[in-house]
Amino acid sequence: MAIERLFIANRGEIAVRIVRAAKSLGIHTIQAHSEADVEMLSVKLADEAVCIGPAPSKDSYLNIQAILDAAKATGADAIHPGYGFLSENAGFARAVEEAGLIFVGPSADTIERMGDKVAARQAALAAGVPVVPGSDGRVDGVEATLAVAEQVGFPVMIKAAAGGGGRGIRIANTAGELAALAPQAKAEAEAAFGDGSLYVERAIVAPRHIEVQILGDGDRAVHCFERECSLQRRRQKVWEEAGADCLDAPTRDALCASAVALAEAVGYRGAGTLEYLYDESTKEFFFIEMNTRIQVEHPVTEMLTGIDLVAEMIRVCGGAPLSMTQEQILRSGHAIEVRICAEDPFNNFMPWPGRIKTLVEPTGPGVRFDHFLSEGYQIPPFYDSLVGKVIVHAETRDAAIDKLTTALTEMVIDGTKHTGPLHLALAADPEVRAGRFHTQWLEPWLDAGALSAKGDAA
Numbered sequence: 001m002a003i004e005r006l007f008i009a010n011r012g013e014i015a016v017r018i019v020r021a022a023k024s025l026g027i028h029t030i031q032a033h034s035e036a037d038v039e040m041l042s043v044k045l046a047d048e049a050v051c052i053g054p055a056p057s058k059d060s061y062l063n064i065q066a067i068l069d070a071a072k073a074t075g076a077d078a079i080h081p082g083y084g085f086l087s088e089n090a091g092f093a094r095a096v097e098e099a100g101l102i103f104v105g106p107s108a109d110t111i112e113r114m115g116d117k118v119a120a121r122q123a124a125l126a127a128g129v130p131v132v133p134g135s136d137g138r139v140d141g142v143e144a145t146l147a148v149a150e151q152v153g154f155p156v157m158i159k160a161a162a163g164g165g166g167r168g169i170r171i172a173n174t175a176g177e178l179a180a181l182a183p184q185a186k187a188e189a190e191a192a193f194g195d196g197s198l199y200v201e202r203a204i205v206a207p208r209h210i211e212v213q214i215l216g217d218g219d220r221a222v223h224c225f226e227r228e229c230s231l232q233r234r235r236q237k238v239w240e241e242a243g244a245d246c247l248d249a250p251t252r253d254a255l256c257a258s259a260v261a262l263a264e265a266v267g268y269r270g271a272g273t274l275e276y277l278y279d280e281s282t283k284e285f286f287f288i289e290m291n292t293r294i295q296v297e298h299p300v301t302e303m304l305t306g307i308d309l310v311a312e313m314i315r316v317c318g319g320a321p322l323s324m325t326q327e328q329i330l331r332s333g334h335a336i337e338v339r340i341c342a343e344d345p346f347n348n349f350m351p352w353p354g355r356i357k358t359l360v361e362p363t364g365p366g367v368r369f370d371h372f373l374s375e376g377y378q379i380p381p382f383y384d385s386l387v388g389k390v391i392v393h394a395e396t397r398d399a400a401i402d403k404l405t406t407a408l409t410e411m412v413i414d415g416t417k418h419t420g421p422l423h424l425a426l427a428a429d430p431e432v433r434a435g436r437f438h439t440q441w442l443e444p445w446l447d448a449g450a451l452s453a454k455g456d457a458a
């Protein structure tokens with residue numbers, strides 16, 4: 001049964017993106033919002049809007065009962081969770097299913113299996129996909145943790161099984177550090193995810209973060225090629241590309257094939273991403289986790305392949321088979337996305353939720369600006385700082401960087417500090433231009449003052 005009335009249980013730029021995709025499919029849209037988000041762009045764009053509670057996320061966007069009540073009251077037949085918030089919460093997906101509504105994502109069982117990093121590792125191993133050497137399952141207590149670390153070799157990463165958003169992760173170089181950091185990771189995971197269970201894996205030194213976009217209809221899965229997301233701060237992506245020019249063709253084929261194998265092994269439905277670390281020196285890739293939802297950086301893949309990933313995930317979750325075969329998915333050129341956050345990049349990325357005075361959107365061929373801003377809009381201080389994404393597409397990576405520079409120079413977001421200047425500086429950096437970076441590259445670059453030097457000169 002195709003979806004007819006879609007309830008959007010998220011906010012910000014992704015809510016705008018979902019409203020547009022649903023409308024393109026002729027679906028009636030119902031935007032949920034908190035009391036702080038009455039003025040939000042997707043509230044204006046959607047066919048209907050409904051308040052689900054006060055500003056704090058726990059009372060609104062994380063309030064399962066309030067969301068279900070509002071979805072039922074507005075006659076919705078499906079709920080799109082977006083990213084963040086409840087998007088990877090198996091309990092929420094199950095509650096939606098039990099209320100007789102469609103969850104626009106995989107089944108609650110699949111989220112349980114693939115959203116938990118330990119269970120996902122085991123599923124990957126079973127499907128023949130390489131994982132980072134580490135503990136077989138959860139590890140409890142300093143003794144057990146140390147034993148695994150000694151087996152796989154230092155440095156090691158201590159990770160929260162339920163982790164996300166770069167939280168609950170620590171790197172330990174020695175047994176002493178491990179003993180000190182494991183309790184910290186556990187406490188952080190308990191506070192952030194309500195689950196303090198940990199596991200340990202070898203820390204790969206200076207890897208690339210490469211991920212594969214997949215789509216599945218529960219029966220068949222296809223990949224839409226890979227993304228390169230190594231430019232990270234605090235293990236959060238800030239700049240993403242499609243494709244990853246560091247891969248040779250056989251490695252790319254093997255990586256993408258492994259993602260399809262794993263997605264099919266778990267009968268995956270919807271849009272999902274398999275994240276890997278890639279060791280350039282040995283050309284080895286290791287699965288690290290699966291994100292069972294649409295991702296922030298999905299537009300670079302859309303620019304590369306011409307596929308509307310959000311529309312396709314809505315279609316397949318409504319029961320339709322995938323609308324394309326693997327052979328029909330082609331890549332062309334190169335795409336780059338940069339995250340525009342309302343933060344001060346010159347002052348330790350301090351959140352800066354201002355009121356927008358002037359907004360000039362970058363446009364032109366191959367330029368896309370996904371955002372939820374408008375002149376006069378006051379950015380609410382209660383939520384994630386991501387306010388937009390500038391995405392460019394061009395024939396080559398070099399041309400894409402040039403186009404990005406033009407777009408960022410053209411863009412004006414007056415009234416708030418934002419991370420546009422960071423991206424202009426990155427675009428001008430010779431190492432970024434040459435594509436020579438890894439996941440541990442950006443933080444030392446920032447610490448060395450590369451940004452403020454450029455900012456002062458500008």
Ligand code: ADP
Nearest residue numbers: 083084085164165236237291295296297384386
């Ligand atoms: P992606 O994998 O799509 O790049 P991120 O890991 O950056 O996504 O997370 C997507 C968004 O959701 C970010 O804005 C992040 O702050 C937020 N987020 C991630 N995990 C959680 C979580 N468990 N709860 C709430 N928000 C989260």
Ligand code: ADP
Nearest residue numbers: 157163164165166167202203204209235288439
């Ligand atoms: P999250 O759920 O927070 O996104 P991930 O497991 O995807 O957690 O890891 C986030 C980031 O942490 C990765 O993109 C990478 O930069 C780094 N990382 C994770 N695991 C390892 C590892 N074993 N070795 C080196 N870096 C890692």
Ligand code: MG
Nearest residue numbers: 165166275289
């Ligand atoms: Mg991740």
